[in-house]
Amino acid sequence: MDWSALILSLQLAAATTLVLLPIGVILGRVLAFHDFRGKRWVEALITLPLVLPPTVLGYYLLIALGVASPLGQAWQALTGETLVFSFSGLLIASVVFNLPFAIQPLQRAFEGVGPDLRQAAWVGGLSPLATFRKVELPLAWPGLLSAVVLTFTHTLGEFGVVLMVGGAIPGETRTIAISIYDRVQAFDTAAAGIMSAFLLISSFLAVAVVYGVGARAVRLRG
Amino acid sequence: MGDLAPSSAVGGLRVRLRQDGPIRLDAAFACAPGELHALVGPSGAGKTTVLKAIAGLYRPKGGEITCGPAVWFDAQAGTWMSPQDRRVGLVFQNYALFPHMSAQANVETSLQGRPRPEREPRALALLAQVGLEGKAHRRPADLSGGEQQRVAVARALARSPNVLLLDEPFAAVDRRTRRRLQADLNVLRADLNIPILLVTHDLDEAQALADQMSVLHQGEILQTGHPDAVMANPASDLVADILDLKPRA
Incomplete structure (x- = not known):
């Protein structure tokens, strides 16, 4: 077991989830409650990481974050380090790659709240913030949990984008999925097997939890 | 408020x-x-x-x-x-009760302008007024259609509406x-x-x-x-x- 790779993957997954959750709540809510010109294009753009080959996404991220890009140069001027082949660059890539996993469950969950319930809250005197806290969030929490679990486990298993943007620097950008690939290349199937089993079981449990919570939420709402 | x-x-x-x-x-x-x-x-x-x-x-x-x-x-x-x-007090066509809250909590959402200690007795009094004594802790899904409508009326009245x-x-x-x-x-x-x-x-x-x-x-x-x-x-x-x-x- 490559412990440093596992710890790095867990750190990346936690950081990605933390950064993406507020973005997912805000964007998911906007998409659920508002109609605007170009909404379908925004939705398509958010879905893109689901269907695009990770190497393609990784390639464009490499360009966007590279030393020749404005973002890469600004980062280098600020921190003295390059954005690509670093944990920070990996985090940005991971956030982009996971957008649909966070936003889509939250959008569906907020859509499920329905306009009548929000209007009933407003007429009852609840401010928009109180309506969010007392009505929208408690009803959308299965979606919130799905977003957290899916983002976290998906980040753990990320391979293509991580390899393109981060390379495989031990302790810095070599995540568990890349470590598995390295072990297989080195004919160390025992280590690859243990790490693969870990990812398999944790991913299975995560998805089972999401389904379980979804079913419970349906029962509660009657 | x-x-x-x-x-x-x-x-x-x-x-x-x-x-x-x-x-x-x-x-x-x-x-x-x-x-x-x-x-x-x-x-x-x-x-x-x-x-x-x-x-x-x-x-x-x-x-x-x-x-x-x-x-x-x-x-x-x-x-x-x-x-x-x-x-205003508004009773929606489908009642629009908050499904995750009890009947009492539904009514209390419209009592947020009142001091906290007054809310529970006021909500219970309103539920009693519409004939729902003893059912304050039930969620909407556990109430009949007629009872849900009564909760909606109690919630609408809770604001002392204009x-x-x-x-x-x-x-x-x-x-x-x-x-x-x-x-x-x-x-x-x-x-x-x-x-x-x-x-x-x-x-x-x-x-x-x-x-x-x-x-x-x-x-x-x-x-x-x-x-x-x-x-x-x-x-x-x-x-x-x-x-x-x-x-x-």
Whole structure:
């Protein structure tokens, strides 16, 4: 077991989830409650990481974050380090790659709240913030949990984008999925097997939890 | 949050709404305190849109809505009061109860303006008033259709509303329950002394409950008057047709 790779993957997954959750709540809510010109294009753009080959996404991220890009140069001027082949660059890539996993469950969950319930809250005197806290969030929490679990486990298993943007620097950008690939290349199937089993079981449990919570939420709402 | 003065101090409701689209509206009527005014018409006539405009949930392009001295909406002056500030009681067609809360918690959401220790006894008193003693802790899914409607009424009354708006409140219950709930509404309104607006497509219901009735068709009020008078004397063939009366000779 490559412990440093596992710890790095867990750190990346936690950081990605933390950064993406507020973005997912805000964007998911906007998409659920508002109609605007170009909404379908925004939705398509958010879905893109689901269907695009990770190497393609990784390639464009490499360009966007590279030393020749404005973002890469600004980062280098600020921190003295390059954005690509670093944990920070990996985090940005991971956030982009996971957008649909966070936003889509939250959008569906907020859509499920329905306009009548929000209007009933407003007429009852609840401010928009109180309506969010007392009505929208408690009803959308299965979606919130799905977003957290899916983002976290998906980040753990990320391979293509991580390899393109981060390379495989031990302790810095070599995540568990890349470590598995390295072990297989080195004919160390025992280590690859243990790490693969870990990812398999944790991913299975995560998805089972999401389904379980979804079913419970349906029962509660009657 | 506005003050919680007794609602009886508040004057009547005056509504005038005009717009050409996207939903055509041409409606003007008044409703005095203690009066029950029915808006009748086929589905799609714009009844719910009128109700939502009064509640502050839909902003028409033209018109005014006043409640006593308070101006809730004045298109020309650009006045628009939020639904939170209007303090109306609204019973939604499907009740719109919060499914994750008990009956009591549903009612308490409309009592946020009151000091915390007062909320629970007030909510329980309101639930008792609508005949739901002992069911305060049940969630909407564990209540019958009639009971859910009562929770919705209790929640609407919890705000000490300036106006009570009822959107097809008896549509989703069986005939027997409907008759009982209608009788209860008649008892309730004696204590309320606020304008009550009832949206319905059921003419018998309007005739049984309303003091005034407006016939709505494609957003336009065609005739207003006492239900018996309107039924006896429809202003046009279209009104007669909507009321399912024989056309005038």
